[in-house]
Amino acid sequence: MTGRVASIALNTFREAIRDKVFLTLLVFAILVMGSARVIQPLALGEESKVIQDLGLSAITLFCVLIAVLIGGRLVYKEVEKRTIYIMLARPVRRWEFILGKYAGLMAVLAASLVVMTVGFYLVMFITGTPASAYLLWSLLMTFFELAILTATAILFSTFVTPIASSVFTFAVYFVGHLTRDLRLLAAMSPSPVVKVVSQVLYYVLPNLSNFNIRGEVVHDVVLNPEALALAIGYALLYTATLLLISTLIFSRKDF
Amino acid sequence: MAVVTDPVISTVKLSKVYRSGIGMRLVSALVDVTFDVGRGEIFGFLGPNGAGKTSLIKILIGLARPTAGNALVFGRQARDAQVKARVGFLPESPYFYEYLTATEFLRLSAGLAGVPGSEVAGRVNSLLKLVRMEASAGVQMRGFSRGMLQRIGIAQALVGDPELVILDEPMGGLDPVGRKEFRDIIVGLRDQGKTVFFSTHILADVEMICDRVGIIINGRMVNIGGLGDILSDDVQAYEVTVTGLTGKFRKVLERVGDSAIRSGDALLVTVPDDAGVDRVMAIVREAGARVQAIVPRKRTLEDHFMAHVGGKRGA
Numbered sequence: 001m002t003g004r005v006a007s008i009a010l011n012t013f014r015e016a017i018r019d020k021v022f023l024t025l026l027v028f029a030i031l032v033m034g035s036a037r038v039i040q041p042l043a044l045g046e047e048s049k050v051i052q053d054l055g056l057s058a059i060t061l062f063c064v065l066i067a068v069l070i071g072g073r074l075v076y077k078e079v080e081k082r083t084i085y086i087m088l089a090r091p092v093r094r095w096e097f098i099l100g101k102y103a104g105l106m107a108v109l110a111a112s113l114v115v116m117t118v119g120f121y122l123v124m125f126i127t128g129t130p131a132s133a134y135l136l137w138s139l140l141m142t143f144f145e146l147a148i149l150t151a152t153a154i155l156f157s158t159f160v161t162p163i164a165s166s167v168f169t170f171a172v173y174f175v176g177h178l179t180r181d182l183r184l185l186a187a188m189s190p191s192p193v194v195k196v197v198s199q200v201l202y203y204v205l206p207n208l209s210n211f212n213i214r215g216e217v218v219h220d221v222v223l224n225p226e227a228l229a230l231a232i233g234y235a236l237l238y239t240a241t242l243l244l245i246s247t248l249i250f251s252r253k254d255f
Numbered sequence: 256m257a258v259v260t261d262p263v264i265s266t267v268k269l270s271k272v273y274r275s276g277i278g279m280r281l282v283s284a285l286v287d288v289t290f291d292v293g294r295g296e297i298f299g300f301l302g303p304n305g306a307g308k309t310s311l312i313k314i315l316i317g318l319a320r321p322t323a324g325n326a327l328v329f330g331r332q333a334r335d336a337q338v339k340a341r342v343g344f345l346p347e348s349p350y351f352y353e354y355l356t357a358t359e360f361l362r363l364s365a366g367l368a369g370v371p372g373s374e375v376a377g378r379v380n381s382l383l384k385l386v387r388m389e390a391s392a393g394v395q396m397r398g399f400s401r402g403m404l405q406r407i408g409i410a411q412a413l414v415g416d417p418e419l420v421i422l423d424e425p426m427g428g429l430d431p432v433g434r435k436e437f438r439d440i441i442v443g444l445r446d447q448g449k450t451v452f453f454s455t456h457i458l459a460d461v462e463m464i465c466d467r468v469g470i471i472i473n474g475r476m477v478n479i480g481g482l483g484d485i486l487s488d489d490v491q492a493y494e495v496t497v498t499g500l501t502g503k504f505r506k507v508l509e510r511v512g513d514s515a516i517r518s519g520d521a522l523l524v525t526v527p528d529d530a531g532v533d534r535v536m537a538i539v540r541e542a543g544a545r546v547q548a549i550v551p552r553k554r555t556l557e558d559h560f561m562a563h564v565g566g567k568r569g570a
């Protein structure tokens with residue numbers, strides 16, 4: 001079993017790193033971080049905080065783009081190009097296929113995170129910005145946020161087109177950062193329809209703001225380890241649920 | 256119909272109905288298809304475009320579920336992973352991961368088929384040789400021609416050393432040399448005791464190598480059996496070659512046959528049955544001409560095929 005999941009994951013990884021979209025994003029991310037050099041003189045006083053925040057935000061944004069754009073067509077493309085036939089004609093169970101695809105893209109994201117982080121620390125080194133390892137906590141949380149987002153993209157990818165899947169996943173990403181406002185909306189809106197809808201969305205959509213600790217790490221605020229552990233546990237559970245639903249949908253399909 | 260002992264494939268009243276298009280119109284791709292394929296057979300699955308060949312194969316591979324009926328492979332449900340480990344499959348007009356090289360792809364296929372790691376390299380190399388693709392082994396498949404993809408497709412179908420090989424139009428995109436090589440590969444597989452099931456709409460492929468054929472038309476298996484069985488119960492025609500005819504008798508003879516072709520002094524008359532031959536002989540005797548040859552023309556598979564297709568389409 002593990003062998004087959006690993007084979008599919010490796011194939012997914014290869015596909016991504018030989019993909020123009022991915023390479024373009026990676027190059028672009030590194031250019032953006034390099035541009036911190038250009039911005040530096042503009043930011044008075046707080047320049048090191050600005051560079052740190054910009055770098056962390058850029059890394060997160062580009063990884064989200066990779067997860068959403070590549071994740072959105074991960075399963076669909078195999079169906080569309082009919083490569084799914086030779087996959088599923090093998091003794092590969094449907095959940096192994098979904099898990100392999102997922103693991104492959106997570107490996108791509110992990111590799112991208114590492115590459116971008118190295119680039120980021122290089123930029124900080126060159127610009128003479130104090131480069132504390134404390135910032136890495138934020139990137140770790142980004143990784144778990146990506147875990148949820150990739151699973152979301154895969155779920156959509158099992159039943160809608162890549163473009164729709166990417167759009168929906170982006171929507172989940174944005175609203176996922178506003179879940180607190182959703183609860184507020186549910187509490188304050190006079191309309192019962194709005195109340196119910198925002199309540200449902202609050203419970204169904206992932207709460208992604210827990211994974212944003214950029215402000216804290218940049219400003220050296222002490223982190224709450226319990227909150228982090230809870231967020232990670234939440235990410236694992238949420239991801240497992242999404243993958244399970246994806247497998248259920250995928251298993252019912254005929255090709 | 257011969258009874259198959261020890262069937263490798265066994266279907267009972269298999270039906271497949273698709274819903275498609277705007278009003279979700281129902282399309283019956285398979286209607287009560289029942290047949291068996293025995294161990295060690297080369298079974299040709301013959302039918303015109305849209306007959307339901309691919310639909311049936313997808314069910315045998317476990318890619319799709321039948322609407323009704325049952326399909327067993329090695330006595331188990333086709334979707335069973337243990338079954339799939341014993342089956343090699345080549346899809347119709349195959350398309351593989353274009354960003355992989357041929358070697359990378361075959362390694363991936365070997366991994367998924369459960370080939371032990373130590374045997375993968377050897378297996379991949381010998382298959383590349385078998386399908387004559389060694390020269391392109393390290394090239395990304397995005398540039399491959401259809402025939403090259405077909406060759407790699409055959410290699411990947413065989414990579415797990417399967418007992419049963421199911422091929423959907425394996426000759427598609429192959430040149431005449433490629434077809435010959437492919438027939439040799441199939442016969443080689445049978446010699447190793449494997450069972451081969453392949454679909455085609457090219458009759459010559461089937462006539463040369465198949466032990467049995469099944470003919471599917473409009474989703475129904477209209478005929479199944481050894482080639483001899485299928486062909487012998489057909490009406491035969493006779494071709495009579497006559498020489499030494501004079502103008503008047505030539506005209507008469509031309510009207511007696513279904514068709515008549517002049518070739519210099521000789522006339523080739525085609526008649527449908529014995530009575531036709533007798534009529535021709537009578538005229539020949541009266542004319543004082545000579546019969547050079549009487550050739551019974553067995554119906555070819557092609558005639559058979561056309562008769563069925565024509566009948567169904569006309570209906």
Ligand SMILES: Nc1ncnc2c1ncn2[C@@H]1O[C@H](COP(=O)(O)OP(=O)(O)OP(=O)(O)O)[C@@H](O)[C@H]1O
Pocket residue numbers: 273274275282283284302303304305306307308309310311347456
């Ligand atoms: N996914 C599908 N949805 C709707 N109809 C389908 C689907 N797949 C096949 N059909 C219909 O089922 C019938 C049989 O198709 P199938 O592909 O099995 O034929 P085939 O014998 O393989 O033809 P060919 O020789 O052209 O490959 C056709 O009428 C086809 O339009």
Ligand SMILES: [Mg+2]
Pocket residue numbers: 308309310347423
């Ligand atoms: Mg077909």
